[in-house]
Every structure is written in C-alpha cells, then in structure tokens.
Amino acid sequence: xxxxxxxxxxxxxxxxxxxxxxxxxxxxxxxxxxxxxxxxxxxxxxxxxxxxxxxxxxxxxxxxxxxxxxxxxxxxxxxxxxxxxxxxxxxxxxxxxxxxxxxxxxxxxxxxxxxxxxxxxxxxxxxxxxxxxxxxxxxxxxxxxxxx
Amino acid sequence: xxxxxxxxxxxxxxxxxxxxxxxxxxxxxxxxxxxxxxxxxxxxxxxxxxxxxxxxxxxxxxxxxxxxxxxxxxxxxxxxxxxxxxxxxxxxxxxxxxxxxxxxxxxxxxxxxxxxxxxxxxxxxxxxxxxxxxxxxxxxxxxxxxxx
DNA sequence: ATGACTGCAAAGCCTTTGCACGCAA
DNA sequence: TTGCGTGCAAAGGCTTTGCAGTCAT
Numbered sequence: 001x002x003x004x005x006x007x008x009x010x011x012x013x014x015x016x017x018x019x020x021x022x023x024x025x026x027x028x029x030x031x032x033x034x035x036x037x038x039x040x041x042x043x044x045x046x047x048x049x050x051x052x053x054x055x056x057x058x059x060x061x062x063x064x065x066x067x068x069x070x071x072x073x074x075x076x077x078x079x080x081x082x083x084x085x086x087x088x089x090x091x092x093x094x095x096x097x098x099x100x101x102x103x104x105x106x107x108x109x110x111x112x113x114x115x116x117x118x119x120x121x122x123x124x125x126x127x128x129x130x131x132x133x134x135x136x137x138x139x140x141x142x143x144x145x146x147x148x
Numbered sequence: 149x150x151x152x153x154x155x156x157x158x159x160x161x162x163x164x165x166x167x168x169x170x171x172x173x174x175x176x177x178x179x180x181x182x183x184x185x186x187x188x189x190x191x192x193x194x195x196x197x198x199x200x201x202x203x204x205x206x207x208x209x210x211x212x213x214x215x216x217x218x219x220x221x222x223x224x225x226x227x228x229x230x231x232x233x234x235x236x237x238x239x240x241x242x243x244x245x246x247x248x249x250x251x252x253x254x255x256x257x258x259x260x261x262x263x264x265x266x267x268x269x270x271x272x273x274x275x276x277x278x279x280x281x282x283x284x285x286x287x288x289x290x291x292x293x294x295x296x
Numbered sequence: 297a298t299g300a301c302t303g304c305a306a307a308g309c310c311t312t313t314g315c316a317c318g319c320a321a
Numbered sequence: 322t323t324g325c326g327t328g329c330a331a332a333g334g335c336t337t338t339g340c341a342g343t344c345a346t
C-alpha cells in the first residue's frame with residue numbers, strides 16, 4: 001500500500017504549477033483542494049456544483065482552465081465517464097492508479113486495481129514499440145446492483 | 149487467425165437489424181457498407197464526409213442514428229478518439245477485437261491485439277464481480293514517428 | 297506597473313431531437 | 322395504408338474562447 005496522501009497531491013500540484021511559471025490564484029487553489037478530496041473521477045460540472053454548494057463558487061471557465069493545466073502537467077487524468085462528458089481524477093505521485101468498471105445502466109463508477117493487468121499493459125506497449133506514458137482501461141457492463 | 153471477413157460483418161448487421169424489427173432503409177444500408185470497409189475506428193463526421201465524397205451522401209442525423217442502433221445491437225464499439233469526439237468500429241462476430249495506442253502528438257491510432265491483456269481483463273472482471281460485456285483499453289503516449 | 301488570473305457571456309463543436317416527407321412492408 | 326426511415330434545421334450539452342476587470346508579483 002502506498003504512503004502517499006491526498007495533501008501530498010495538492011502539495012505536488014502547487015509545486016508543479018509554480019515550477020511551470022504559473023502564479024498563485026484563488027480559483028485554481030480552490031479547484032486543487034477540492035480535487036485532493038475526491039475518491040474517484042469527477043466531472044467539471046459536478047465540481048462546479050460541489051464548490052457552489054460549499055460557497056466556494058468558482059467560474060466555470062476557471063474550472064475548465066485549471067483542469068486542463070493540471071492534466072497538461074500530468075497531475076490529473078482525464079477519462080470519459082459518459083458519452084461526451086469527461087471526468088478527472090488525481091494522478092498519484094507514486095504512480096499508483098486504478099481503473100474503472102462503468103455500469104451501463106446506472107452509470108456508477110466502480111474503481112479497481114490489478115497488478116497483472118498493469119503488467120500486461122506494460123508488456124504490450126513494449127512489444128509494439130509504443131512509448132506509452134499512460135493508459136485507460138474501462139470495463140463496460142452491468143454492476144451488481146443493476147444485474148438482478 | 150480469424151476467418152471472418154468484412155462482408156460477414158455487413159451480413160450479420162443486416163440480419164441483426166432485421167431480427168430486431170428494423171426495416172431496410174437506404175441510408176442505414178449505405179452506412180453499414182461503409183463501416184464494413186473501414187480498417188479502424190471512424191468518426192461520424194468523417195464517415196459523413198467520406199460518403200459525400202463518394203456521392204453517397206447521407207444525412208448527418210441518419211448517420212448518428214445508424215451508429216447508435218448498431219452500437220446498441222453490439223455490432224459496433226464506440227471509442228473516444230479525441231476529446232469529445234467518438235469513433236466507431238466493427239465488433240467482429242467471432243469476438244476478435246483489438247485496442248488502440250493513440251499518439252498524443254499526431255493523434256494517430258495504432259491498433260494492437262494481445263491475448264494476455266485479454267486474459268487479464270477477463271480475470272479482473274471476474275475477481276471484482278462485474279458482469280462486463282466489453283472493455284476499452286487505450287495506451288496514451290508518443291508514436292514512433294513523433295518520438296524522435 | 298506588468299501581466300497572469302478570474303468570471304461572465306458568447307461562441308464552438310459534436311451530437312441529439314423535432315418535424316414533415318418518402319418509402320418499405 | 323401504416324408507421325418506420327430519412328434529411329433538414331434547430332436545439333442540447335459540454336467545453337472553449339473573448340474580453341474587461343482584478344490580483345499576484
């Protein structure tokens with residue numbers, strides 16, 4: 001198990017942004033803190049709503065801009081959660097990550113990790129000579145609640 | 149190696165549609181024939197353009213509708229090729245399928261197959277108790293042309 | 297003082313929907 | 322004849338961009 005914590009991620013994000021020449025801005029700071037607390041992928045619009053509920057409202061454009069910058073720096077991973085809608089989640093400093101099973105009925109995201117899947121992915125990238133910096137895996141089907 | 153051919157797929161598609169109670173329509177037939185010829189994923193808009201070039205133009209709405217119906221019947225798989233844009237490709241009758249490495253520089257799609265990856269995916273779905281009917285795998289990084 | 301950051305509104309882009317007409321069955 | 326299939330145009334939904342005001346450095 002990893003020893004990384006969520007605040008490590010926020011710390012790393014701030015450092016990376018600063019290193020990349022970004023200034024410190026209120027909206028982006030709010031977005032980073034909110035992302036640090038998420039357990040799984042969240043969409044830009046859900047994030048906007050959550051922040052508004054907490055009275056930390058941030059302009060929609062600022063949210064999208066922050067997400068894009070963080071993704072660019074390799075701090076966030078973007079995944080498609082519904083048709084045409086993107087979700088974002090932290091990329092952990094130690095490389096630890098998970099994938100998702102997505103229920104086609106209720107849309108629920110079920111995160112999972114699997115070592116042998118990771119090994120297979122690394123091997124295939126090597127085999128085909130592709131310099132893979134990352135990968136997405138999504139299982140599609142019915143979750144245990146919807147299956148019955 | 150599979151013995152399935154592309155016309156098998158078109159055949160199967162027509163049969164499945166007919167079995168599902170769909171009538172035979174010109175626009176959908178054109179879309180099916182065009183899909184049968186593709187080597188890899190194609191977007192709705194690229195398909196529209198290709199058909200127009202061939203003077204077999206089909207209304208955009210009809211293309212989207214056909215793609216959706218075919219996906220619903222399990223004859224097409226939808227994958228996200230660019231941010232917010234979907235590509236579609238045939239699901240072969242024998243279950244054979246491939247995945248993609250996508251170059252983040254030039255956007256090129258490099259298809260690949262891998263048995264042990266498939267095994268790992270099947271095992272993990274089983275392990276977490278998820279009734280997976282399908283899966284997406286995308287490797288992200290730089291292709292051999294852009295790496296240098 | 298300079299230039300990045302922010303929020304609002306407008307524009308963009310892919311996709312879906314409404315509707316009238318045409319065609320398969 | 323019935324109602325599915327089609328095409329056009331309009332509407333939707335998510336995301337990006339333009340711009341003027343604000344704030345960090």
